[in-house]
Amino acid sequence: MNTLLTVANLKKSFKDKEALKGISFEVYRGEIMAILGPNGAGKSTTIRNIMGIMYPDSGEIHFHQQSGKGIPKSKIGYLPEERGLYKDVKVMDILLYLADLKDYPLDKAKERIFMYLKKFDLEGKENTSVEELSKGMSQKVQFIGSILHEPELLILDEPFSGLDPVSQEVFKEEIASLAANGTAILLSSHQMNLVEQMCDRLFMIQHGEKVIYGTLDDVKKQYANFKCVLHGENPPALLEKIPEVDRIEYSGNRSILHLPKGIIPHQWLKQLPNELDVQELHINRISLHEIFIDIATDKHLVSQEGGS
Numbered sequence: 634m635n636t637l638l639t640v641a642n643l644k645k646s647f648k649d650k651e652a653l654k655g656i657s658f659e660v661y662r663g664e665i666m667a668i669l670g671p672n673g674a675g676k677s678t679t680i681r682n683i684m685g686i687m688y689p690d691s692g693e694i695h696f697h698q699q700s701g702k703g704i705p706k707s708k709i710g711y712l713p714e715e716r717g718l719y720k721d722v723k724v725m726d727i728l729l730y731l732a733d734l735k736d737y738p739l740d741k742a743k744e745r746i747f748m749y750l751k752k753f754d755l756e757g758k759e760n761t762s763v764e765e766l767s768k769g770m771s772q773k774v775q776f777i778g779s780i781l782h783e784p785e786l787l788i789l790d791e792p793f794s795g796l797d798p799v800s801q802e803v804f805k806e807e808i809a810s811l812a813a814n815g816t817a818i819l820l821s822s823h824q825m826n827l828v829e830q831m832c833d834r835l836f837m838i839q840h841g842e843k844v845i846y847g848t849l850d851d852v853k854k855q856y857a858n859f860k861c862v863l864h865g866e867n868p869p870a871l872l873e874k875i876p877e878v879d880r881i882e883y884s885g886n887r888s889i890l891h892l893p894k895g896i897i898p899h900q901w902l903k904q905l906p907n908e909l910d911v912q913e914l915h916i917n918r919i920s921l922h923e924i925f926i927d928i929a930t931d932k933h934l935v936s937q938e939g940g941s
């Protein structure tokens with residue numbers, strides 16, 4: 634793997650609050666890596682340390698395997714969680730200003746601005762002042778500002794918040810295409826369905842510590858067991874007789890049977906009792922959303938590799 638960013642044993646405290654307790658991960662070129670965790674887990678603190686907005690108490694951040702130098706501003710793009718652009722400035726001027734801050738050639742920047750305004754359905758808005766834009770439009774402009782200078786590493790803190798579904802799709806496509814062209818992308822989001830659709834790997838923090846790190850496939854194999862959703866008039870006593878079921882959730886005529894690790898769904902189906910009333914039946918892996926809630930609420934109902 635071609636590692637662009639290495640975060641090694643990062644620790645950060647605020648007074649007596651240990652926000653990061655020694656976290657480590659890598660981001661590869663050409664991948665979309667998700668950084669996930671419940672509110673207050675330490676995601677923004679991690680990102681701010683990578684960006685050099687804040688300094689860690691200990692630990693190291695390596696860019697291109699080099700430490701101690703900070704990441705050159707021209708190589709990194711950042712969409713912060715706190716959105717904001719100068720209000721009384723024209724779209725073109727603010728974007729050229731941002732490109733200039735990154736030492737990017739302005740003639741090239743201008744060409745790319747027109748290309749991106751078109752792509753993001755903002756064609757003709759170059760002379761509009763930022764204060765006249767809707768929230769979503771201004772978010773698109775800020776996003777363009779974070780990618781205009783062709784950064785090697787792009788950090789996106791909650792890029793989809795506040796976007797309508799059409800704009801979300803445009804962002805998703807652009808992020809995927811940047812990754813396909815080699816950009817390393819670190820993305821924080823609470824929208825697990827989007828993370829599941831887009832990300833190659835994920836790193837989940839809770840209370841400043843790693844709880845999950847790996848490819849989406851690994852995480853799914855490790856955590857996401859199958860569940861069988863069954864609609865039908867079935868007494869609990871009948872459902873409880875079904876072999877190889879970890880636990881059952883009941884909700885009227887709908888029951889969710891959580892199956893243990895290693896189950897082969899079509900073989901499991903063969904053992905269902907003949908008298909079972911089946912009006913509808915689905916078998917799926919549990920979603921990243923459910924895994925997240927299970928971990929974030931400390932329920933630990935989802936069985937993991939080597940676990941119960």
Ligand SMILES: Nc1ncnc2c1ncn2[C@@H]1O[C@H](COP(=O)(O)OP(=O)(O)OP(=O)(O)O)[C@@H](O)[C@H]1O
Pocket residue numbers: 647650652670671672673674675676677678679
């Ligand atoms: N400047 C600060 N001063 C004091 N405490 C802070 C500061 N910044 C963050 N914290 C604390 O550090 C912990 C991690 O916060 P952080 O903002 O990194 O979480 P997060 O995962 O980004 O959360 P969210 O999803 O809510 O944005 C929290 O307990 C927070 O209260």
